[in-house]
Amino acid sequence: MKKVGFFRSIHLKFVIIYVLLILVAMQIIGVYFVRKLETTLMTNYQESVKSRVDLLVYDIQEELVKERGKEDPTKEEAIRQILMDYKPNDISEIRVVDGSSFKILGTSSLSNQGMVGQRTPDVKIKRSIITGEDEDVIQLKANERVWVLSTPIMHNGEAIAAVYLVANINDIFDQMNDINTILATGTAIALIFTAILGVLLAQTITRPISDMRKQALAMTRGNFSRKVKVYGYDEIGQLAITFNNLTKKLQEAQATTEGEKRKLSSVISYMTDGVISTDRKGRIILINDPALQMLGVPRETVLSQPLVSVLGLDENYTFDDLLQEKDSIVLDYSTKSKPFILRANFSVIQKESGFVNGLIAVLYDITEQEKIDMERREFVANVSHELRTPLTTMRSYLEALAEGAWRDEEIAPNFLETTRGETERMIRLVNDLLQLSKLDSVDYRLSKEWVNFPVFFNRIIDRFELTKEQNVTFKREITENAIFVEIDEDKITQVLDNIISNAMKYSPEGGKITFKVKELDDQIVASISDEGVGIPKDNLDKIFDRFYRVDKARTRKLGGTGLGLAIAREMVNAHGGKIWAESVEGKGTTVQFTLPYDRSAEDDWS
Numbered sequence: 263m264k265k266v267g268f269f270r271s272i273h274l275k276f277v278i279i280y281v282l283l284i285l286v287a288m289q290i291i292g293v294y295f296v297r298k299l300e301t302t303l304m305t306n307y308q309e310s311v312k313s314r315v316d317l318l319v320y321d322i323q324e325e326l327v328k329e330r331g332k333e334d335p336t337k338e339e340a341i342r343q344i345l346m347d348y349k350p351n352d353i354s355e356i357r358v359v360d361g362s363s364f365k366i367l368g369t370s371s372l373s374n375q376g377m378v379g380q381r382t383p384d385v386k387i388k389r390s391i392i393t394g395e396d397e398d399v400i401q402l403k404a405n406e407r408v409w410v411l412s413t414p415i416m417h418n419g420e421a422i423a424a425v426y427l428v429a430n431i432n433d434i435f436d437q438m439n440d441i442n443t444i445l446a447t448g449t450a451i452a453l454i455f456t457a458i459l460g461v462l463l464a465q466t467i468t469r470p471i472s473d474m475r476k477q478a479l480a481m482t483r484g485n486f487s488r489k490v491k492v493y494g495y496d497e498i499g500q501l502a503i504t505f506n507n508l509t510k511k512l513q514e515a516q517a518t519t520e521g522e523k524r525k526l527s528s529v530i531s532y533m534t535d536g537v538i539s540t541d542r543k544g545r546i547i548l549i550n551d552p553a554l555q556m557l558g559v560p561r562e563t564v565l566s567q568p569l570v571s572v573l574g575l576d577e578n579y580t581f582d583d584l585l586q587e588k589d590s591i592v593l594d595y596s597t598k599s600k601p602f603i604l605r606a607n608f609s610v611i612q613k614e615s616g617f618v619n620g621l622i623a624v625l626y627d628i629t630e631q632e633k634i635d636m637e638r639r640e641f642v643a644n645v646s647h648e649l650r651t652p653l654t655t656m657r658s659y660l661e662a663l664a665e666g667a668w669r670d671e672e673i674a675p676n677f678l679e680t681t682r683g684e685t686e687r688m689i690r691l692v693n694d695l696l697q698l699s700k701l702d703s704v705d706y707r708l709s710k711e712w713v714n715f716p717v718f719f720n721r722i723i724d725r726f727e728l729t730k731e732q733n734v735t736f737k738r739e740i741t742e743n744a745i746f747v748e749i750d751e752d753k754i755t756q757v758l759d760n761i762i763s764n765a766m767k768y769s770p771e772g773g774k775i776t777f778k779v780k781e782l783d784d785q786i787v788a789s790i791s792d793e794g795v796g797i798p799k800d801n802l803d804k805i806f807d808r809f810y811r812v813d814k815a816r817t818r819k820l821g822g823t824g825l826g827l828a829i830a831r832e833m834v835n836a837h838g839g840k841i842w843a844e845s846v847e848g849k850g851t852t853v854q855f856t857l858p859y860d861r862s863a864e865d866d867w868s
């Protein structure tokens with residue numbers, strides 16, 4: 263906010279109001295006082311002049327009445343004498359005019375003696391003689407203010423003459439001017455004093471107000487530490503107290519909001535789900551790290567970008583569609599090599615009035631879940647398929663038997679043998695499935711024992727060697743040193759059984775199977791190599807998946823369930839080892855697995 267200049271400040275306004283009030287008051291008082299004084303002075307003066315003129319009138323009346331009717335040449339002389347005798351300072355001239363002829367009978371002015379005997383041109387004199395009443399007027403003569411009075415001299419109700427006088431009233435006006443000057447000076451001094459006083463008094467009001475203004479400015483900058491000084495307990499003082507309380511409350515509210523904001527932002531940043539928030543136009547204003555990772559974009563490039571385009575939805579959705587979207591949207595970002603599926607849920611940020619402020623999108627990585635769902639669906643389909651094949655075979659054979667084939671001594675045993683074989687296969691399949699489900703269960707435990715691995719391995723190979731019906735040779739490259747590992751004997755036996763029986767199954771006539779055990783620092787590697795058909799490179803990893811077979815028709819014929827290696831992998835993994843296969847098509851396959859090995863523990867045994 264701008265600083266308030268002195269000329270626009272409330273302080274100056276107060277002073278101006280003060281000064282104007284005083285000025286108006288002084289003006290009203292002055293005008294009234296001067297008017298009143300002027301009339302009083304004038305009236306007093308006029309009355310004093312009149313009372314003096316009354317004496318003169320009386321003298322002249324005497325003289326005129328005495329000489330009435332006679333043509334007396336001394337009459338003018340007598341009047342002149344009276345006028346000469348009667349000569350106050352403030353009256354510049356007195357004339358006496360005859361009532362019937364309007365001739366000037368005499369004048370006190372020496373320079374105007376020539377007018378005596380002439381008719382007066384003055385209208386006022388004539389009018390006062392005719393009306394028998396005083397006529398007066400204030401005139402300006404030769405820059406002097408004069409009061410001209412014409413008084414009739416009455417005798418027997420008739421105006422026999424008139425006294426005309428010119429009185430100088432400049433003194434009165436001089437006096438008035440002096441008084442006006444005094445009043446003006448007084449007003450000026452009063453104004454100066456009130457202005458100074460106004461400045462000081464206005465401060466008592468403006469200082470707390472300007473304090474509050476500064477405080478409010480500081481508050482907008484986020485500084486709540488200031489306090490307004492309370493100068494008194496009047497309305498402004500109480501305003502200051504309330505203002506301070508308000509500041510405190512605001513500070514607390516701000517602290518709470520900040521705290522909530524911090525909590526929210528830490529919740530958002532530590533969330534494993536992705537969170538994106540937009541403004542009301544759908545541009546991204548906040549995005550947390552998991553969301554950035556999921557979308558594989560840097561923060562700088564997505565901020566203030568439209569959400570729909572960042573999520574890659576701009577072909578099918580607009581921002582308004584997302585605002586209406588009640589269900590979640592599945593975003594499939596899978597590539598050929600890597601599946602990646604997100605689910606996005608949207609919630610609208612709305613004011614109470616219904617005004618949309620923005621949108622929050624929460625992204626969940628559902629790849630794993632989708633994978634599990636898919637595997638489960640696949641698994642069920644596989645199991646059904648695996649069971650249906652032997653069951654269909656059995657049904658058709660049993661049908662044939664029921665329809666009379668049982669009587670045929672040659673076919674019947676053959677059919678029964680096939681049915682038995684299929685039943686065996688189903689039992690094997692169900693057993694394998696049971697085993698897998700046991701391995702999958704949470705409370706699955708290995709019962710481990712310390713086993714001398716080369717001895718254990720040789721024993722299993724011996725068993726195969728004794729029972730083998732094929733023409734294959736076994737080659738052992740197994741150390742004679744004792745290697746003690748902690749394993750669940752049954753489980754690893756099953757792993758080896760599965761691998762070795764596969765090697766035998768896929769070995770050609772006269773093929774060779776090589777068994778090796780390698781001792782590394784912290785693990786042992788067991789490997790079984792054959793010289794069989796081999797496995798195409800692309801399928802090497804997949805052979806450990808459930809129900810996976812490279813050549814479905816052939817392996818089924820060999821009696822495989824497609825679960826052997828899957829079970830082997832689960833068991834090796836449960837031991838903390840790894841299993842993999844290497845193969846050259848047409849040349850042979852090597853299946854290897856590792857088991858953890860602790861040399862120091864072995865030392866204890868030896």
Ligand code: ADP
Nearest residue numbers: 764768805811812817822823824825826827851
């Ligand atoms: P199966 O019971 O069908 O043998 P496995 O899980 O043991 O099931 O093996 C999965 C698939 O891997 C087999 O069907 C076969 O195609 C392939 N396979 C496994 N071992 C060998 C091997 N030694 N040589 C060639 N192919 C093999």
